[in-house]
Amino acid sequence: SERMQARIEAVHLAIDHAMTTANAYSGSLQSAQGDLEREIGPEALGVLAARLLAETRRMQDTNRMLEQKLEASREDISALQRDLDDVRRESLLDPLTKIANRKSFDEGLRSAIAEARQTSNPLCLILMDIDHFKSFNDTYGHQTGDQVLRLVAMTIKSNIKGRDLAARYGGEEFVAILPNTDLKGAMIVAENVRQAIHGKELLKRSTNEKLGRITASFGIAVFHPADTAGSLIERADRCLYAAKHAGRNRVLTEESLAEISETQTGVTAA
Numbered sequence: 001s002e003r004m005q006a007r008i009e010a011v012h013l014a015i016d017h018a019m020t021t022a023n024a025y026s027g028s029l030q031s032a033q034g035d036l037e038r039e040i041g042p043e044a045l046g047v048l049a050a051r052l053l054a055e056t057r058r059m060q061d062t063n064r065m066l067e068q069k070l071e072a073s074r075e076d077i078s079a080l081q082r083d084l085d086d087v088r089r090e091s092l093l094d095p096l097t098k099i100a101n102r103k104s105f106d107e108g109l110r111s112a113i114a115e116a117r118q119t120s121n122p123l124c125l126i127l128m129d130i131d132h133f134k135s136f137n138d139t140y141g142h143q144t145g146d147q148v149l150r151l152v153a154m155t156i157k158s159n160i161k162g163r164d165l166a167a168r169y170g171g172e173e174f175v176a177i178l179p180n181t182d183l184k185g186a187m188i189v190a191e192n193v194r195q196a197i198h199g200k201e202l203l204k205r206s207t208n209e210k211l212g213r214i215t216a217s218f219g220i221a222v223f224h225p226a227d228t229a230g231s232l233i234e235r236a237d238r239c240l241y242a243a244k245h246a247g248r249n250r251v252l253t254e255e256s257l258a259e260i261s262e263t264q265t266g267v268t269a270a
Helices: 002-037 042-091 102-119 133-140 142-158 183-198 229-245 254-269
Strands: 123-130 165-170 173-179 201-204 209-213 216-222 251-253
Touching: 002 042, 102 123, 102 165, 102 173, 102 229, 123 133, 123 142, 123 183, 123 229, 133 142, 142 165, 142 173, 142 183, 142 201, 173 183, 183 216, 183 251, 216 229, 216 254, 229 251, 229 254, 251 254
Parallel strands: 216 251
Antiparallel strands: 123 173, 123 216, 165 173, 201 209
């Protein structure tokens, strides 16, 4: 803001100076016109020509100075625009994991829902949570816990593509928005992420101590035309909760919930 204000003030000063010089030059031309309309001798004509030449050169110098100021302003404003773009990108990233943050997720989900409504293309939402993360954090410390969060974030990001968006939803929860992806495709993505996370053995960097493996649970919801962002997230959260309740380290979808419900109903009836 300070840089922009300083640049604007510099341009205003340059423009004011150029306008003052231009007004003075215009006055000199009008005066010269009046002199030329009268009969003047060669000596006075030479003086008049010299004066006009000096005024013209001063006007040229002022114009050059104004051009330089405007060019410097253009370059500085371009640099400011790049800085603002960088700041905006940073504002949409989670500082720890360097993937999209909650704000970016909210914007991305609204946009994805609007597009799905317009095009009738499929849209899926994956909600995932690291299993037993609090006890892991308490046992090995927050720095190691931060490493786990970064590892999970990069694993999710490396398993999505194109216009998919991976984000940190909060704490140890992550989300993935999958436009143009049906339930089968979303299940493949979630299962790939689950296996990739479970397949990594953790080491404590400071001591090379083996910390074992971590797992994550996943819930998947499919967008329906009547959905809002809140209802879609709520259904994905129910699926995630069911995955936790069913033993963790698994992927559950709305279809899975329906099957579980039918099974439980049948067992109760029996």
